Amino acid sequence: MPQPATPYPSVTTVGASSDTTSATTSATTSATTSDAVDDAVAGALEEEQAALDAAWSRRATVLDELEVTLTAARPEDAAARARIARLRARRAELRAADHGLVFGRLDGDDGSVRRLGRVGLPGATEDDEPLVVDWRAAVARPFYTATPVDPQGVRRRRHVRTRGPEVVGVDDEPLDGGLDDSGLVGEGALLAALDERRTGRMGTAVATLQREQDDVVRADARTPLVVQGGPGTGKTVVALHRVAYLLFAQPHLAERGVLVLGPSTRFLDYIAQVLPALGETAVVSATCDTLVPGVRPTRAEGRDVAELKGRSSWLPALRRFVASLEPDDGPLALALDGEEHVLSAAQLAAARRGAVGAGSYHQARERVTERVHELLVDAVADRQAELLARAEEGFEDVLGQLDARLAAADDRAVPTGATGSDVDGVLSESDLEALRVRVAADRGVAAALDAWWPRRDPAAELARLLRDADLLAAHATDLTAADVARVVAEPAGGEDGWSSSDVPLLDALADLLGDPLDGAGDETGEDTRDGVFVAARAAARRDWAYGHVVVDEAQELSGMQWHMVVRRCPTRSVTAVGDIDQASSAHRQTDWGEAVGDALGDRWRRADLTICYRTPREVMELTVPVLRRAGSRNAPPRAVRSAPVAPWRAETDERTWPAVVSDAVAGMAGRYAGGTVGVVAPTTRLAALRDTLPDGVPVLSATDAKGLEWDAAVVVDPDGITAEPRGWNGLYVALTRCTQELGQIAVL
Structure with a gap:
C-alpha cells in the first residue's frame, strides 16, 4: 500500500507469522544485520507473550476470588446489594476480556513500564503495581495522546496485537526523538486494524484510538458534547468508547443505565457487540421510533408533513393544548x-x-x-x-336547664363513650x-x-388534535392554514396507525399529561445482576431518566426528537456524534446550532474529528465537488490511507445494468474474501438489485447505508441518488462506505 503523504512518527512493527508480520522503519534508523533484527523481533514477542501469559493467569485467579466472594455474599441491605452488583459487573467485565486483555505498553522516562488492557488487573499483593492498567485510567491517557513533540514522560509506546492468549505482533514507537507532530499515533497498529476485513459487526478500537478521538472519549460529561466528523473519522466507535470510559470514571451513571440511539435497527445490530465487549451491559439500544414503549410507527408519510411535525414549535403548541383540557x-x-x-x-x-x-x-x-x-x-x-x-x-332555655341538671348529676353519671357529634x-x-x-x-x-376533570389518554388526545383543523389551528399558531391542512390530511392514530414523526409528538404529550394512575411504574428492588435488569427495566419505561445518552447519526434528528433525548436525560449528559453533511431527513437544519439549539440552548460544545481513517484518499477526493453541491459549510476530513485499487466508474443502460452490477459485485467478493461488499442505489432500484444479487449482499439506499462500512462498495446510478431529496448529501454517504475499493456504475 502506498505510504500516506502525512509524515508519521517512526514505527517499527514486528509479528509472529507472515500474515501479521510487517516492518516499517524510519529512513533515519541505523542499519542492522538480519540476525540482529530477528533477535529483536523474537525478544519482543517473547517478552510480551510472557506478560500476556501472566495476565491470563492473574485474570483466572481474580475470577475465582470473585466467585467465592459472590457465593458468600448476602444482600442484607442496600449497601450490600450495591456491592454485589459491582462485583457482578466486575465479573462480567473480566469474562468479556478475552480479546485485548493486554494491548499496549508505556515505557516511561523514569524507567517505569505499564501495560494497558481492556480491564485492569491488580498485582498479587496490595503493595504490587497493577499487572495491567485499565485503558480508561488517567495514567493510560499518554498511550493515546503522547507525540514526539509532547511525549508526556513516555520514552516508548508499544502496541501489542493479540489473538486470544497469543501475541501475534508488536509495534514499537519511540517518542524521545525530535520528529514532527502529525496528530497520529501507532500507525502500524492503526493501519493493521483498518486493513482487516469488514464482517458486518463493529469491533472495539481501544488499542488504536487516536489523539483527537481520545480527547472526545475523555471529555467532561457535564456539558452536552456534539461531535462533528466526516466519513471514516471513527465517530461511532469513539462515542461508544466514551460510554465505556464514563461508566468507568463515573460509575454512578451505571445505576441509571445508558441509552444509545441509532438511526436504524440494522445500525444497532452493527454496533451491538461494542459495549458488551468493553464490559458495559447496562445499556439500552433504541431508535427514536422505539423510544415510546408499546408504540411503533406503521405508516409512512410525506417529507413535507414530516418536516412540519418535526419542528420544535410543537412543544409550546402541545402545552397550550394540554392547558385547554383543564x-x-x-x-x-x-x-x-x-x-x-x-x-x-x-x-x-x-x-x-x-x-x-x-x-x-x-x-x-x-x-x-x-x-x-x-x-x-x-x-x-x-x-x-x-x-x-x-x-x-x-x-x-330548655337546653340550658338540661345542661345544669346533667352537670349537677355528673358524679353519678354512667360513661357511655360517646364523643363528638354523638354528644353535641x-x-x-x-x-x-x-x-x-x-x-x-x-x-x-x-x-x-x-x-x-377527566383522565386523558395521550394517543386519543393526539389523534383528536391532528384530525381537527380548528383545534390544531387554535394551538399550533405558527402553522399556516396550508400547513394545518397538510397535517390534518394525514391519518393519525387508531386503525390508521402512527408515523415516525408522530412518535415525538406522542412522547411530548404523554409527558405533559403524565401518568393517570398513582404509583404506576414504581421501581422495584429486583436483582440487577450484571446490569441486565437495569437495561430491561429502563427500556420498559417511557419516563426513565438515563445516566448518559449517546446519539449516533445525530444530524438526522428533528427538533422534536431532540426534545425526546433531553427528556430522557434531564442532566443533559449527552454525547451526540454525526456529520451534518450526511443529513438526509426531512428537517432543514444545515448546521449544529440550528439542529440542537432549541433542545440544548447554549449549554453545549462542539468537537471536530478531522482525520479520515477508513475511506481511502482517492475516494475522498471524489467527494469535494459533491460536498460543494450539497451546500456544505465544513471541510472534508483528511484521509490518511491510499486505496489498493483505484476508484473506477462504468456505464451501462436500462436493459443490462442488473447484470453489470452482479458481475462487479462477484469480482469484488473474490478480491475481498472473508469481507463484505455492499451496494448503494436509489430506492427505485433496490427491489431489482435484491432480486438479482446473492442473499447476504447488503443492498441499501443512501439513507440506510449511513454509518455502515464495507471492504468494497458499488454505487449504482449516482445520478439517480442525487435526484432524491437531499440527494447530494446522499451521494456523499454512498461514496464513502468502502475501506478498500469503490466502483460507480452509471445507468444511461
Missing part, C-alpha cells in the same frame, strides 16, 4: 349521601392555583382532587353544624377522618370529578 372556572356540585354540596368558583380557582407547578396534567389533577375532597369534607361539616344550629333555635353535633377529628375516607371512596364523587 376544566373551566365555575361552581362544581358534588353529592354525598344523597345530599348535594356546591363548591364555588372561587374555591375551585384557589385549589387550582395551589396545583400550579405540580408538573403534568394528571399530577395537577390529583393535587386538585385531594383539595376538592377537603373542600367537600368542610362543606359536609359546615352543613351538619348549620343543621344543628337550626334545630337548637327556640330551645335555649360537632364533628371530632376522628369523625372528620372517617368522613375523609368516605368521601375518597364514594363512587358518585369520583364519577363527578372524572366528568369535571
Whole structure:
C-alpha cells in the first residue's frame, strides 16, 4: 500500500507469522544485520507473550476470588446489594476480556513500564503495581495522546496485537526523538486494524484510538458534547468508547443505565457487540421510533408533513393544548349521601392555583382532587353544624336547664363513650377522618370529578388534535392554514396507525399529561445482576431518566426528537456524534446550532474529528465537488490511507445494468474474501438489485447505508441518488462506505 503523504512518527512493527508480520522503519534508523533484527523481533514477542501469559493467569485467579466472594455474599441491605452488583459487573467485565486483555505498553522516562488492557488487573499483593492498567485510567491517557513533540514522560509506546492468549505482533514507537507532530499515533497498529476485513459487526478500537478521538472519549460529561466528523473519522466507535470510559470514571451513571440511539435497527445490530465487549451491559439500544414503549410507527408519510411535525414549535403548541383540557372556572356540585354540596368558583380557582407547578396534567389533577375532597369534607361539616344550629333555635332555655341538671348529676353519671357529634353535633377529628375516607371512596364523587376533570389518554388526545383543523389551528399558531391542512390530511392514530414523526409528538404529550394512575411504574428492588435488569427495566419505561445518552447519526434528528433525548436525560449528559453533511431527513437544519439549539440552548460544545481513517484518499477526493453541491459549510476530513485499487466508474443502460452490477459485485467478493461488499442505489432500484444479487449482499439506499462500512462498495446510478431529496448529501454517504475499493456504475 502506498505510504500516506502525512509524515508519521517512526514505527517499527514486528509479528509472529507472515500474515501479521510487517516492518516499517524510519529512513533515519541505523542499519542492522538480519540476525540482529530477528533477535529483536523474537525478544519482543517473547517478552510480551510472557506478560500476556501472566495476565491470563492473574485474570483466572481474580475470577475465582470473585466467585467465592459472590457465593458468600448476602444482600442484607442496600449497601450490600450495591456491592454485589459491582462485583457482578466486575465479573462480567473480566469474562468479556478475552480479546485485548493486554494491548499496549508505556515505557516511561523514569524507567517505569505499564501495560494497558481492556480491564485492569491488580498485582498479587496490595503493595504490587497493577499487572495491567485499565485503558480508561488517567495514567493510560499518554498511550493515546503522547507525540514526539509532547511525549508526556513516555520514552516508548508499544502496541501489542493479540489473538486470544497469543501475541501475534508488536509495534514499537519511540517518542524521545525530535520528529514532527502529525496528530497520529501507532500507525502500524492503526493501519493493521483498518486493513482487516469488514464482517458486518463493529469491533472495539481501544488499542488504536487516536489523539483527537481520545480527547472526545475523555471529555467532561457535564456539558452536552456534539461531535462533528466526516466519513471514516471513527465517530461511532469513539462515542461508544466514551460510554465505556464514563461508566468507568463515573460509575454512578451505571445505576441509571445508558441509552444509545441509532438511526436504524440494522445500525444497532452493527454496533451491538461494542459495549458488551468493553464490559458495559447496562445499556439500552433504541431508535427514536422505539423510544415510546408499546408504540411503533406503521405508516409512512410525506417529507413535507414530516418536516412540519418535526419542528420544535410543537412543544409550546402541545402545552397550550394540554392547558385547554383543564376544566373551566365555575361552581362544581358534588353529592354525598344523597345530599348535594356546591363548591364555588372561587374555591375551585384557589385549589387550582395551589396545583400550579405540580408538573403534568394528571399530577395537577390529583393535587386538585385531594383539595376538592377537603373542600367537600368542610362543606359536609359546615352543613351538619348549620343543621344543628337550626334545630337548637327556640330551645335555649330548655337546653340550658338540661345542661345544669346533667352537670349537677355528673358524679353519678354512667360513661357511655360517646364523643363528638354523638354528644353535641360537632364533628371530632376522628369523625372528620372517617368522613375523609368516605368521601375518597364514594363512587358518585369520583364519577363527578372524572366528568369535571377527566383522565386523558395521550394517543386519543393526539389523534383528536391532528384530525381537527380548528383545534390544531387554535394551538399550533405558527402553522399556516396550508400547513394545518397538510397535517390534518394525514391519518393519525387508531386503525390508521402512527408515523415516525408522530412518535415525538406522542412522547411530548404523554409527558405533559403524565401518568393517570398513582404509583404506576414504581421501581422495584429486583436483582440487577450484571446490569441486565437495569437495561430491561429502563427500556420498559417511557419516563426513565438515563445516566448518559449517546446519539449516533445525530444530524438526522428533528427538533422534536431532540426534545425526546433531553427528556430522557434531564442532566443533559449527552454525547451526540454525526456529520451534518450526511443529513438526509426531512428537517432543514444545515448546521449544529440550528439542529440542537432549541433542545440544548447554549449549554453545549462542539468537537471536530478531522482525520479520515477508513475511506481511502482517492475516494475522498471524489467527494469535494459533491460536498460543494450539497451546500456544505465544513471541510472534508483528511484521509490518511491510499486505496489498493483505484476508484473506477462504468456505464451501462436500462436493459443490462442488473447484470453489470452482479458481475462487479462477484469480482469484488473474490478480491475481498472473508469481507463484505455492499451496494448503494436509489430506492427505485433496490427491489431489482435484491432480486438479482446473492442473499447476504447488503443492498441499501443512501439513507440506510449511513454509518455502515464495507471492504468494497458499488454505487449504482449516482445520478439517480442525487435526484432524491437531499440527494447530494446522499451521494456523499454512498461514496464513502468502502475501506478498500469503490466502483460507480452509471445507468444511461
